[in-house]
Every structure is written in structure tokens, then in C-alpha cells.
Amino acid sequence: VLQKMQENGTRLHDELNIKTEAFAADVNNIFKQHHAPMEMVYCASMILIRFLEDGPFNPLFWFYLRLNGVLFRDRSGFLRVDHSPEDLKKVLKAIEDSVLQMKAADFMPGQDAAEDSSFLGLDGQSIELPLTPSQVEIWLASQLGEKASCAFNLSSRLTLKGTFDMDVLQRSVDQLTKRHEALRTTFSPDGSMQYVAKEISVNPSYVDLSELDNSTGEEMLAEICEEDVRTAFDLESGPLIRFHVVRTRPDQHEIIMSAHHIICDGWSFGVLIKELAAFYSANEGGEHPRLADPLQFRDFVDIQNENLEIVGSSSKDYWQSQYSESVPVLELPTDHPRPRNRSYAGGYRRVKLDAEIFRGIQKFATEQRSTTFGVLMAAYGSFLSRLSSQEDVVVGLAAAGQTAIGKQEVVGHCVTLLPIRLPVPGEQAFVDYFGQMKNLLMEAYDHQDYTFGDLLSSLGIERDPSRLPLVSTMITYETGSEKLQFGGLDTDVTANPKGYCNFDLELYLLEDKGELTMRMEYNSELFNASTIERWLKHFQVMLSNIISDYETPIQKLAMIPSSDLQRMMYSWNDTQTTYPAERGMHELFEEQADYLKEDAIAAIYPLEDKKNISYSYSELEQRANRLANYLIKNGVKEGDFIGVYLDRGSELLTTLLAILKAGAAYVPLDPSFPADRNRFM
Numbered sequence: 001v002l003q004k005m006q007e008n009g010t011r012l013h014d015e016l017n018i019k020t021e022a023f024a025a026d027v028n029n030i031f032k033q034h035h036a037p038m039e040m041v042y043c044a045s046m047i048l049i050r051f052l053e054d055g056p057f058n059p060l061f062w063f064y065l066r067l068n069g070v071l072f073r074d075r076s077g078f079l080r081v082d083h084s085p086e087d088l089k090k091v092l093k094a095i096e097d098s099v100l101q102m103k104a105a106d107f108m109p110g111q112d113a114a115e116d117s118s119f120l121g122l123d124g125q126s127i128e129l130p131l132t133p134s135q136v137e138i139w140l141a142s143q144l145g146e147k148a149s150c151a152f153n154l155s156s157r158l159t160l161k162g163t164f165d166m167d168v169l170q171r172s173v174d175q176l177t178k179r180h181e182a183l184r185t186t187f188s189p190d191g192s193m194q195y196v197a198k199e200i201s202v203n204p205s206y207v208d209l210s211e212l213d214n215s216t217g218e219e220m221l222a223e224i225c226e227e228d229v230r231t232a233f234d235l236e237s238g239p240l241i242r243f244h245v246v247r248t249r250p251d252q253h254e255i256i257m258s259a260h261h262i263i264c265d266g267w268s269f270g271v272l273i274k275e276l277a278a279f280y281s282a283n284e285g286g287e288h289p290r291l292a293d294p295l296q297f298r299d300f301v302d303i304q305n306e307n308l309e310i311v312g313s314s315s316k317d318y319w320q321s322q323y324s325e326s327v328p329v330l331e332l333p334t335d336h337p338r339p340r341n342r343s344y345a346g347g348y349r350r351v352k353l354d355a356e357i358f359r360g361i362q363k364f365a366t367e368q369r370s371t372t373f374g375v376l377m378a379a380y381g382s383f384l385s386r387l388s389s390q391e392d393v394v395v396g397l398a399a400a401g402q403t404a405i406g407k408q409e410v411v412g413h414c415v416t417l418l419p420i421r422l423p424v425p426g427e428q429a430f431v432d433y434f435g436q437m438k439n440l441l442m443e444a445y446d447h448q449d450y451t452f453g454d455l456l457s458s459l460g461i462e463r464d465p466s467r468l469p470l471v472s473t474m475i476t477y478e479t480g481s482e483k484l485q486f487g488g489l490d491t492d493v494t495a496n497p498k499g500y501c502n503f504d505l506e507l508y509l510l511e512d513k514g515e516l517t518m519r520m521e522y523n524s525e526l527f528n529a530s531t532i533e534r535w536l537k538h539f540q541v542m543l544s545n546i547i548s549d550y551e552t553p554i555q556k557l558a559m560i561p562s563s564d565l566q567r568m569m570y571s572w573n574d575t576q577t578t579y580p581a582e583r584g585m586h587e588l589f590e591e592q593a594d595y596l597k598e599d600a601i602a603a604i605y606p607l608e609d610k611k612n613i614s615y616s617y618s619e620l621e622q623r624a625n626r627l628a629n630y631l632i633k634n635g636v637k638e639g640d641f642i643g644v645y646l647d648r649g650s651e652l653l654t655t656l657l658a659i660l661k662a663g664a665a666y667v668p669l670d671p672s673f674p675a676d677r678n679r680f681m
Contacts, residue, residue, distance in 0.1 A: 012081055015081075016044075016045045016079060016080075016081055017044055017045060019045075019079060019083070019088075020042050020044065020045045020046075020047065020079045021042065021290075022290035023042075023047070023079060023088055023091075023092075023290075024040045024041070024042045024047060025290050025291060025292050025293075026088075026092055026288045026289075026290060027040040027049070027092065027095055028040055028293060029288060029289075029291070029293070030092065030095055030096045030099065030288075031099070032293060034096070034099050034100065034103065036099045036103075036108060037051060037052045037053040037055075037108075037109065038050065038051050038052060038061075038099075039052060045078050045079045045080070046076065046077075046078055047076065047077055047078070047079065048075060048076040048077075049072065049075055049076075050075070053109070055108070055109065057102070057107035057108070060102060060107050061098055061099075061102060061108075062075070064097075064098035064101050064102060065094055065095065065098045067098075068093075068094035068097050068098055069090065069094055070090075070091050070094040070095070085287070089287065092288060126195045126196055126197045126198065127195070127196045127298075128193050128194075128195055129193065129194050129195075129196070129298055129301075130192065130193060130194075131187070131191065131192070131193070131194055132301055132413065132451070132453070133451045133452075133453025133454050133457070134413055134415070134416070134417070134451050134452060134453050135194070135262050135413055136191065136453055137452070137453045137456070138152055138261055138262045138413070139187060139191040139235065139262060140191065141502070142235060142262070143191070144342070145344075146232040147343075147344040147345070147500050148342075148344050148500075149232040149233065149235075149260075150229065150230055150231070150232050150344070150498075150499055150500045151344045151346070151498065151500040151501060151502040152260055152261035152262065152502065153228075153229050153231075153232075153233070153258055153259075153260060153261070153498060153499070153500075154258065154259050154260075154261055154264060154266065154269050155225070155228060155229050155256065155257065155258040155495070155496035155498075156256075156257055156258075156269065156273065156493055156494065156495050156496060157225060157254055157255070157256050157257075157493070157494045157495075157496055158254065158255040158257065158273070158484075158486070158491060158492070158493055159252065159253075159254055159491065159492040159493075159494070160252065160253045160254070160255065160486060160489040160490070160491055161251060161252050161489060161490040161491075162251060162487075162488055162489040162490055163251070163488070163489075164247075164253045164489065165284065165487075166204075166206060166245065168280055168283045168284050168487070169204060169243075169245065169255070169280060170203070170204065171279070171283050172276055172279035172280045172283055173202050173203075173204060173243060173276070174202075175279045175283075175289070176272065176275060176276055176279060177199075177200055177202050177239070177241070178199065179275070179291075179294055180272075180294060180296070180297075180411040180412075181196045181296045181297060181298065182263045182264060182268070182296075182297045182411045182412040182413075183200070183202070183239070183240070183241050183259075183263065183264075183272075183411065184196055184197040184198075184199065184200040184238075184239075185197075185238070185240065185263050185297075186235065186236060186237060186238040186239075186240070187235045187236060187262070188236070189236055196298075197238075200238060200239050201239070202239045202241060202242065202243065204242075204243035204244065204245050204255070205243070205244045205245065206244075206245045206246075206247070207224065207244070207245070207246045207247070208247045209221065209246060209247060209248050210247045210248060210249050210250050210252075217248050217249075218248075221246055221248060221254060224244060224246055224256065225256055225496050226499060228242075228244060228256050228258055228496070229258070229496055229497070229498055229499035229500075230499035230500070233260040235260070235262065240259060240260040240262070240263045240264075241257075241258070241259040241260075241263075241264070241272075242257075242258050242259075243255060243256065243257050243258075244256040256496070257272070257273065257276075258496075259272070261413065262413055263297075263412060263413060264411060264412065264413065265398070265400070265401075265412070265413050265414055265415035266398065266400075266415065266476070266478075267400040267402050267403075267408075267414065267415065268402075268410065268411040268412060268413075268414065271408070271409055271410075271411055272411060273484070273493060274484065275289075275291060277484040277485060277486040277491065278290065278291055278485075280486055280487050281485050281486060281487045284487040284488070285487070291409075292409055293409075294409045294410065294411065295407045295409065295410045296410075296412075297410060297411065297412030297413075297414070300401065300402075300405065300407065300410045300412060300414055303405050303407075304401060304405070304414075304449070307404075307405070307449050308449045308450070314447065315447040315448070315449045315450035316450050316454070316458070318443070318447040318450070319419075319447060319450050319455050320455070320458055320459070322419075322421050323421070323455075323459055323470075327459065327461060327470060328390065328392040328393060328394055328421070329467075329472075330384065330388055330390065330393055330394060330472050330473060330504075331388050331390065332384070332387055332388050332473075332504065332505065332526075333387065333388070334526040334527060335526065335527050335528045335531055336525060336526055336527075336528075338466050338467070338526060339466060339525060340465065340466055341465050341466060342465060342466055342467060342468070343523060343525040343526075344500040344501060344502065344523070345500065345501070345523060345524045345525045346498055346499060346500045346501030346521060346522065346523060346524055347501075347521070347522055347524040347529055347532070348497040348498075348519055348520060348521040348522065348532075349519070349520050349522075349529060349532045349533050349536060350517060350518065350519040350520075351517070351518050351533075351536045351537075351540070352515060352516070352517050352518075353515070353516040353517070353518055353540060353543070354540065354544070355514075355515065357540065357543050357544050357547065358514075358515065358516045360544075360547030360548075361375050361376065361543060361546075361547060363547075364546075364547050364550065368431075368434065368435070368438070370434075370438050372477075372511065373477040373509070374434075374437075374438055374441060375434065375546075376475075376477065376509055376543075377395070377397070377420075377437070377441065377475060377477075378430070378433065378434045378437045378438075379430075379539070379542060379543055379546055380395065380475050380507060380539075381393055381395055381420075381422040381424055381437065382424055382430065382433070382542065382554045382557070383535075383538070383539050383542055383559075384424075384473065385422075385424035385426070385554065386426075386542075386554070386555070386557075386559060387535070390424075391423065391424050391425060391426060392421070392422075392423055392424070393421075393422050393424060394419050394420065394421050394422070394470060394471055394472075394473075395419075395420050395422060395471075395473055395474070395475055396417055396418070396419055396420070396471035396473065396474040396475070396503070397417070397418045397420050397441075397444070397474070397475060397476075398415050398416070398417060398418075398474070398476060399415065399416045399417075399418050399445060399448045400414065400415060401414035401415060401416055401448075402414050404416075404448060404449075416448045416449075416451060416452065417452035417471065418444045418445070418448060418452075419452065419455070419470050419471050420440065420441065420444055421440075422437060422440070423436075424554060425554070426553065426554050426555030427553050427554075427555060428553060428554060429550065429551045429552065429553055429554075430546050430550045430551075430552060430553075430554055430557065431550040431551060433554060434550075452471075455470075456469055456470065467504070468502070468503060468504075471503070472503055472504040472505070473503055473504055473505040473506065473507070474503050474505075474506045474507070475506075475507045475509070476506070476507070476508050476509065477509045477511070478508070478509070478510050478511070479510075479511050479512065480510065480511065480512025480513060495508075495510075497519065497521060498521060501521050501522060501523045501524070503521075503523070504522070504523050504526060504527075505520065505521075505522050505523075505527075506520070506521040506522075507519075507520055508520075508521065518536060518539070520532050520535070520536055537561055537564075538559040538560060538561075539559075541558060541559050541560065541561050542557050542558070542559045545557045545558050545559075584660055585657075585660060586624070586657050586660035586661045589617075589620075589621070589624075589657060590621060592617055593617040593618055593620070593621040596617050598616060598618040599616050599618075600616055600617050600618075601614050601615070601616055601617075602615055602616055602617040602619075602620050603615050603620065603650075603653055605649055605650045613650060615650070615653075620653065620654060620657065621657075623654045623658075624654050624657035624658045624661060625658075625661065626658075627654060627655065627658035628657075628658040628659075628661035628662045630658075631658060631659065631662040631664070632662050636659075636662045636663075636664050637662075637663065637664070638663030638664070639663070639664070639665075640662075640663075640664040640665070641664065641665050641666075641667050642659045642662075642664050642665070642666050642667065643666075643667045643669050643681070644656065644659070644666045644667065644668050644669060645669040645671060645678065646671070647671055667681065669681060
């Protein structure tokens with residue numbers, strides 16, 4: 001025994017503590033379910049049951065418990081290593097039976113959760129709550145159409161390998177919706193109120209693709225995922241969470257889980273996936289799930305409001321001071337003109353960061369006593385500054401409200417959008433800029449109590465229908481989730497990229513198993529996919545140069561890969577080619593005009609009203625011939641020099657061809673040059 005303790009003591013101790021924590025959670029769930037005024041507290045492997053209200057019949061609980069086969073000496077006890085799951089199930093049953101027997105005999109106050117209407121409205125069916133400022137922003141945006149609403153869809157795919165039970169999943173989904181009020185929430189037609197229903201039906205759909213060949217099955221699965229992220233939720237009728245189950249092989253199923261951002265943020269989505277796995281595992285094994293009691297979203301809002309009252313106006317003053325003098329607008333170089341009204345068409349590109357570069361970033365972060373995310377955030381700000389040629393940029397950062405109040409199991413729209421204003425002096429070394437940015441980031445987190453919606457209202461920013469106010473780009477950093485225990489199934493979780501995009505640009509960074517994946521989601525009506533691919537390449541080059549020499553000024557950090565630079569400087573400029581040197585350019589043009597069809601376009605000129613005027617080879621040839629004859633008639637002869645004082649436009653090409661046809665040479669006179677210079681020429 002001593003030898004075993006010496007070899008495995010630490011591991012056994014840790015496992016026993018975990019077992020105790022889970023057991024206490026199961027007991028407290030029983031007390032909560034039956035509204036028993038009791039709780040179990042624990043320390044390490046020691047457990048203690050205590051009453052939360054004084055009652056004359058409280059001591060009878062211990063006698064009922066003893067009659068049901070469990071003896072608690074001095075109302076406390078210890079869990080031991082040799083307590084099996086079957087032993088603990090017997091204790092849980094004895095505790096629940098004792099509570100029910102006392103309630104049946106009217107020895108214990110309170111009523112079952114199923115009979116309790118304290119969490120319901122006056123009609124006994126639902127409660128009515130106002131929207132938070134952040135929810136109002138989402139609701140308003142979602143009213144702009146289905147595409148706008150779909151931009152707020154969150155979606156992930158769970159790949160399950162093994163024997164899957166659809167009935168067990170349905171029970172687990174039912175328990176999940178019963179556990180969290182946010183999942184039973186709908187919204188009034190005018191967006192003024194949200195309603196929490198007593199219950200709501202969420203039934204996963206089922207599709208069997210297992211008899212299809214792999215290629216066809218994968219295509220259909222991709223179509224189902226694509227259709228899901230492009231399908232809007234009904235905010236008034238609900239439900240605002242859905243599940244699709246797709247059987248892709250006899251022993252493999254995919255669960256596509258989606259929710260609307262107005263009732264669920266990214267943190268909450270991760271909580272729901274973990275709890276769904278816990279419910280499935282427990283239901284499959286006939287056990288109680290080991291979950292801590294959740295804090296409901298409305299209680300979270302109350303705590304958040306209380307915290308805001310405690311900090312007073314400090315957070316409000318901080319954020320308002322950030323934008324008191326001006327509000328910068330990020331102007332990235334787009335491939336297409338920005339539509340007058342905001343578009344939500346989206347796309348994404350994904351790339352894995354070179355492992356050596358990522359290790360270098362982690363090393364630099366350690367040296368600077370910071371985080372990997374902090375370095376990447378500073379680099380992204382620098383990158384945007386270089387792309388836009390602006391030294392003042394705003395980057396949005398999502399801060400999980402759950403961590404701010406220490407309640408990680410809350411499900412709801414708890415996220416706070418922090419609009420980080422980054423001054424990026426181009427002449428400053430990256431390492432110095434990073435030191436300032438690090439402090440700025442910590443200050444922003446310290447003042448996250450003030451919501452983004454409140455800030456927009458207080459700033460009174462004039463809304464531009466073509467873009468989001470204040471923040472047009474986001475950065476999100478996520479770490480790989482721990483391996484899920486989904487019953488006996490081998491499980492893998494993958495995020496489904498959005499079908500529509502809420503921001504111009506969103507950079508998602510996922511760190512998992514020592515690797516970093518970068519996914520850039522973008523508005524496809526502004527940017528081409530090829531541009532995003534090129535920018536991801538450029539960002540990697542910048543990161544590489546940061547870690548190789550972080551003393552380099554930001555404006556001098558190389559961004560273009562050496563292969564691209566070689567092509568731009570040499571390959572693209574290698575324009576030497578063979579052509580008939582004895583023939584003039586105008587003669588080659590004549591030959592082309594004769595060879596091509598009459599309507600073949602030779603030149604297009606943009607006009608000020610954004611319309612274009614075009615000329616065919618035939619038209620240009622005729623115009624140039626008429627002008628050449630005019631020049632010859634007026635005395636121009638071979639070898640003369642003719643000055644051309646014209647802006648670029650529809651007449652310039654005609655004039656140059658005409659001069660050459662007359663046998664003369666042209667001398668360009670730039671209208672933008674000083675008048676004296678042009679007279680001298």
C-alpha cells in the first residue's frame with residue numbers, strides 16, 4: 001500500500017478531488033431540482049451537507065437518509081479512492097429519496113422546479129425582459145434582411161465516430177434547453193422585449209448519407225453546412241438554436257449545431273458544446289451529469305449593471321476619452337467600390353502559420369512578459385496601418401463577460417466589443433510600439449464594463465449606411481478545446497465559417513497542438529479571394545520580419561515575399577520582345593485594325609460621372625487618319641516635332657497615332673508641369 005501511495009499518490013489525490021467536485025455538483029443539482037433548502041459543500045475529498053434555512057424538521061433528513069441506507073456521521077464525510085461509481089449512484093438515490101419523502105410528509109418547504117413559477121411571468125408561461133444595449137444593436141442589424149441576420153449565425157460541426165444514439169441526443173438537447181433560459185428566448189416584433197418561455201421544442205433533423213460514395217457524401221455534407229449558415233433564424237418565433245445530424249458512414253455522424261449571436265456568444269457556444277457532451281455521456285450511461293449550477297443570462301445582466309454602478313463613470317470616461325477628438329475610419333484598399341448600403345456577402349481564406357515563425361512569436365512574447373495574442377494583436381494593427389497608409393486604426397476585440405464576473409457557465413450574449421484604438425507611428429520600432437500597445441490593451445480590459453452599444457450612443461456618431469460604426473475589422477484568438485467525452489464516441493469539433501460577414505475583415509487565430517491557423521473572413525463585395533490570400537501571405541512575411549528584427553521601424557518591415565518581389569521587380573519588367581523594328585507603331589496598329597473585327601475594343605476611357613466611353617480599333621484608325629491628313633495639309637512633314645499638350649483621355653491616343661502617320665515625332669508636354677518648363681521644351 002505504501003509503495004502504491006508513493007508511486008501514484010499525487011495522481012490518486014487529484015482524481016479523488018475531481019470525483020468529489022463532480023459528486024457535490026450532482027447532489028446540489030438534486031437539491032435545486034426539488035427546491036430543497038440545502039447544499040453540499042466540499043474541500044478536497046471532504047463533503048458536508050448543510051441547510052440554508054432553519055426548520056424544526058431539518059434533523060429528520062438524517063433519519064430518512066439512514067433509513068435509505070446511508071449514514072452521515074456529524075453531517076459530514078469523506079470520499080475514498082475505492083468508492084465506485086455504483087456506490088455513489090446509491091448515495092445520490094438515497095439523498096433524492098430522502099428529500100422527496102420529507103416533502104411528501106410536509107417536513108420540508110418548497111416545491112419542485114416543475115411546479116415553480118417564480119421564474120415565469122404573470123401568465124405562468126414566460127418572463128419579459130428588456131434587451132441589453134448590445135442585443136439592441138444586433139436586433140437592429142438583423143432587421144436589414146436575412147443576409148444581415150445570417151451574419152450573426154454561430155455554427156460548429158461535431159464529428160462523432162462510433163455507435164451513435166439519436167434518442168440519447170434528443171434527451172440531451174431537451175436537458176440543455178431546460179438548463180439555460182437563453183435557449184428558450186424569443187424577441188418581440190419591435191425589438192423592445194425578450195421573452196423566456198417555460199419550455200421550447202428543439203428537434204434535431206436527421207439525414208443519412210452513409211450509402212453514398214465518399215466524394216458525393218462529402219459534397220452533400222458541405223452543401224448542408226453551407227445551407228445552414230445561410231439560413232436565418234426567426235427571432236420572434238424561435239427557437240434560436242438548431243441541430244442537424246448527418247450520418248456520413250455507418251459508424252460516423254456529424255452534428256451541425258448553430259445559434260444566433262443575440263442569445264449566444266462565442267464563449268457560450270463553447271459551453272453548450274461541452275454541456276451537450278456531458279448530457280449525452282450521462283444519459284448513455286444512465287447517470288446524472290456532473291455540471292455546476294448555471295447562472296442565467298438575466299442574472300448576469302443584473303451583476304453586470306451592479307458592477308457598472310460600482311465602478312461609476314470611470315469606464316464610461318475612459319472610452320469616451322479615446323474618441324473625444326476624432327473617430328478614425330479604416331480605409332483599406334478594396335477591389336470593388338463600397339456599395340452605398342452595407343453588404344453582408346462573405347467569404348473566407350485559411351492558412352497555417354509557419355511553425356518556426358509561431359515559435360518565434362511565442363518566444364518574443366515570453367521575453368516581453370506578454371501573451372502570444374498580444375504580439376499578434378500588435379502585428380495586426382501594424383499590418384492594417386501599412387495596408388491603409390493610416391497611423392491611427394481601430395481594431396475590435398471581443399471580451400467574454402463571463403470571465404469578468406467569474407461565472408464561466410453563463411449562456412447568453414455576454415460578450416463586450418472593445419474598440420481598441422491603436423496609434424501606429426510608422427517610424428517607431430515594433431518592440432517600442434508593442435510596449436505601448438500592451439499597456440493600452442490592459443487598460444481596455446480593465447474598463448470593459450461599459451458596453452459598445454452605450455459608447456455608440458454617447459458618441460453620437462453619424463451612421464454611414466455603407467459600413468459599421470467605429471469598428472470595421474475584428475481579431476479573435478481561440479485555443480483548441482480539450483478532448484470532449486461524448487459518451488464512448490471519438491469526437492472532433494470544427495468551426496463552420498460564416499456564410500455572411502458582419503465586418504469588412506475578421507481575423508480568427510486558432511492555436512491548437514502547438515500550431516496556429518489563421519482564418520480571414522471578408523466582405524466579398526469589397527475584396528476578391530485572391531487579395532485575401534495575398535494579404536495572408538504578406539501578414540506572415542511581416543510576422544517573420546518582426547521576430548527576426550523587432551527593432552525595425554514598422555514602416556520598414558518587409559511584407560512582400562521574396563519570390564513575389566523578384567517577380568514584380570524583374571519578371572514583370574522584362575518586357576523585351578521581338579517585333580518588326582523597320583515598321584512604325586502606327587503601321588502595326590493599322591495591321592491590327594485590319595485583322596480584328598470592326599467592333600473589337602481598343603481603348604476604354606473612364607469619365608467623371610463614372611461612366612465609360614470606348615473606341616474600337618476601326619474607330620481609332622479612322623479618327624487618326626482624319627487628323628493625320630489635316631496635319632499634312634497644314635504643312636507637317638517627315639521629321640518635324642509636334643508638341644502634345646493634353647491630359648490622358650480619349651483624344652491623346654488619336655493625336656499620337658495621327659502625328660506618327662504624318663511622319664512627324666511627338667513631344668509630350670505635361671499640363672501638370674510648370675508653364676515655364678513647358679515653354680522651354
